[in-house]
Amino acid sequence: MNRILLSVLLCLGMSVFSFAADKTMNTDVVVVGAGAGGTSAAFAAVDAGLKVILLEKMPALGGSGNYMEGTFAVQSKPQIEDNIIITVEEQFKKTMEFHHWRINAKALNRWLKESSNTIDWIMANGVGITGVKKTSPTSPRGWHMFEGGHGSSLIKAFSERIRAKGGVILTETPAKELIFKNGRVTGVIAEDADGNKITVSAKAVIIATGGFPCNEEMIKKYLNAPYKFAGAEGRMGDGIQMMEKIGVELQNMHVVMQAGLWLYDVPTDIQFGQDGGKAKFVRLLGVLNHPYLLVSPRGERVVDETQPLEFISNAFENVGGQGFIVFDDDTRKEFVEVGLIRGYFGMVQRMTKFTDFDKVFAEGEKTGFAFKANSLNDLAKKTGMDAAVLNTTAATMNKLYEQRYDDQFYKDPTWLRPVKRSPFYALKGSLRMYSTTGGAKINEFFQPMTADDVVIQGLYAIGQDAGGLYGDSYDMNIGPGTASSWAITGGRLAVEHIKSTIKK
Ligand SMILES: Cc1cc2nc3c(=O)[nH]c(=O)nc-3n(C[C@H](O)[C@H](O)[C@H](O)COP(=O)(O)OP(=O)(O)OC[C@H]3O[C@@H](n4cnc5c(N)ncnc54)[C@H](O)[C@@H]3O)c2cc1C
Secondary structure: OHHHHHHHHHHHHHHHHHHHHOEEEEEEEEEEOOOHHHHHHHHHHHHOOOOEEEEOOOOOOOHHHHOOOEEEOOOOHHHHHOOOOOOHHHHHHHHHHHOOOOOOHHHHHHHHHHHHHHHHHHHHOOOOEEEEEOOOOOOOOOEEEEHHHOOHHHHHHHHHHHHHOOOEEEOOOOEEEEEEEOOEEEEEEEEOOOOOEEEEEEEEEEEOOOOOOOOHHHHHHHOOOOOEEOOOOOOOOHHHHHHHHOOOOEEOOOOEEEEEEEEOOOOHHHHOOOOOOOOOOHHHHHHHOOOOOEEOOOOOEOOOOOOOHHHHHHHHHOOOOEEEEEEEHHHHHHHHHHOEOOOEOOOEOOOEOOOOHHHHHHHHHHHOOEEEEOOHHHHHHHHOOOHHHHHHHHHHHHHHHHHOOOOOOOOOHHHOOOOOOOOEEEEEEEEEEEEEOOEEOEOOOOOEEOOOOOEOEOEEEOHHHEOOOOOOOOOOOOOOOHHHHHHHHHHHHHHHHHHHHOOO
């Protein structure tokens, strides 16, 4: 009897204890996810005099926003000062044509018109822009480069300002579900690092959890190939799942921000970052992205290697998502003596001479993604390619080089290289994405809608949780940096709408 009483008391005690640690909070706006979009939205809100709580699941702020190098805009001041003329109309038409009108035309137009204001806004609030670049030889100059090389400068400047103006930032506090009553979202339930429940009531909820690039189940369900993610962990599709649960329609879930082939199984920070920094393999990633000979796991040529990364990714989706760059000793000499002609984004400058190629390549061999052999047969053995296929591919490439005409895929002959002189080299790559891009179907105010286009009041979705910006492939080659601009501008515009609609 006593024992029963004791256990009842213990149970009661425990539930009272856990209840006591639960919290309720009230605010104007709660933002879920402190990456590029969420941090921008929270800063815009606090700057507009609204009470803000910003919830972040991870211990550190920024998500993949810490990695972005530059952001897109048209008709911005830095562009005008540099005589770069791209009009909203021109960009709108080009983008709609690229995506075959499978995207959200109204939201696209609103965002493009506002993109230059976003550049003014971030520059006025402590985020330096160091110039406007291209991401590839064929892309327009629309990539506004963040001071310090990455978007971490924006995350730092905005989060400091949020705190200075009284906004609350809670890290290790993931949102778990939306509070949804009578067709309206009125807050979120979150959980702190100790598992305590936090109920946040709010006039508006902004979802900015960065898509689902880290969620293997969702990748299997929605994507065309087994893409791995580059960049921040923690982007598990939480926001998309919470919204789907209350009836939000999802759009273009199969499309990702394609990043081409990356060195196989090498963590992001070791291969992506400033040359000379901790990304010791960034120049090998640059080599893998030079437009020479790319082959499938069997050794067959796959694509015109000069195509933009997004199309190279599409071609490799068809062969299982993995492959190799193969080159010979003459090309190795070119890398060392002439340099990496194309460079690699803002990280490896064009024509950088790869003078310590042999040393870095040997490290790559030890790590398991780089292979060297005295014959193509041995290279095939080491890499798992089919020797007969690889020999035929090399012979074909040598013929194309001799005739200075690529009648296989019609690549500009400047980029043909023979594969003749031993030793032979291969780097193994696999497809990566910067993020997924499918998410909530939204209107031009970034409000999610049901399948019947009914707006869910009190709710906003931005960044990689807002679908409808890309219809088929990522469009870096016609709009470098669109994803971050969509996230940052979306945050600003969602807050503008909240400001004009919430009752004080
Ligand atoms: C290597 C790399 C390079 C890139 N370069 C560029 C570039 O040059 N230009 C460009 O435009 N874009 C670039 N991008 C893409 C760009 O970073 C994204 O488009 C942008 O960060 C998206 O913003 P977001 O707010 O949607 O997501 P993120 O910035 O990823 O932020 C999402 C945040 O939500 C948090 N979160 C997840 N679930 C929860 C939850 N349940 N509760 C609370 N928080 C949660 C995550 O931890 C994360 O901090 C790059 C990305 C990578 C990885």
